[in-house]
Amino acid sequence: MDQSLIKQYLLASFPQFEARLIETLIDNAFLKEFNEGDLLMNTGQNMRFTMLVVEGLVKLYREGEDGSEFFMYYIHPGGACALSMICSTKQQTSEIKASAVDKTTVLAVPTTLMDELMKNYKTWYYFVLETYRSRFEELLVVIDHISFKAMDERLEFYLEKQHHDLNTRALMLTHSQIANDLNSSREVISRLLKKMEQQKKVILHRSYIEYLK
Template structure:
């Protein structure tokens, strides 16, 4: 009842051409991270390119004085954009990646990158598309921080959670939100309370119901 590499590839990357699927099935290996485990830390070297096939991970930036700042999630079918670029150049990671649930990834040896890129058009499209979406996501992140107040950013954050998790019942603490937004718990609590008073959500312990 365990999913094989081929099955993962067929389900999550149907657009890959048959020869590419077969090649990946041969050279890729699976690796599993427990919920909460760090998948990548700043300064670490990439040994392989990573495709998420199960679970969910969050990518965030860490400031010098220990602050954190959430960038985006990686979900099944996503590649870690940085592992695509940095792997080929023996660069180190610029971000932290943490498994939010038990997460399984497909690891492709970095030596394969050149070959894949040159010989498999669907791979090359996949890589470009990955960059494009991540770049765009970073731009949105920048917009948020530069042009919007914390209230709007919080709203955006919650909407995003709802969209990604497909449930209005979010199991999350105020502290977690504060950390992701690089703010402080009290401020987030106050803003949430205001939103509750406006009828936009309902607050319980460890739990927020999004009503919009």
């Protein structure tokens, strides 16, 4: 049953993979399920698998020494974490955290398989390169906003990205969560959200933020 389900997921989320690669993954990888809030990857964890997201949504973030969190990006079905690929290939520990935003299923590919996949399957090789490229570009955008944008601009960009990535205008985010993701304080975020509401960019509800732009 698992093998037929793995094939179904791969064909749906990774249609670019060649048939031989799909068969290799079916024979060697396995599915793992996570509930909302579960950690897929933790700081300091040894990476024994590269995880391909086939269902749900994964949030990646960096944790500071004081326990604060900084949001990096989301991984949707059809994607993978470039940093987990690097850590697993070089047998290094993770320097980031990843958690399931909602019920999520991933295909865990053993690190012992990575060299073989890179050498023998062009579609995997190009997938890894594209994953590195796209994640690097996302991180450049984040760095640009941290370095060159004021907090109000960063907040607007953050909410726009949440709207785009989650595909909803009803953002189930608390002011504290946003403050953690942006490495700010709850008071600053609350003040800026109130200003955005006055500008008709959002509506602040009791349990969620309605994005209007």
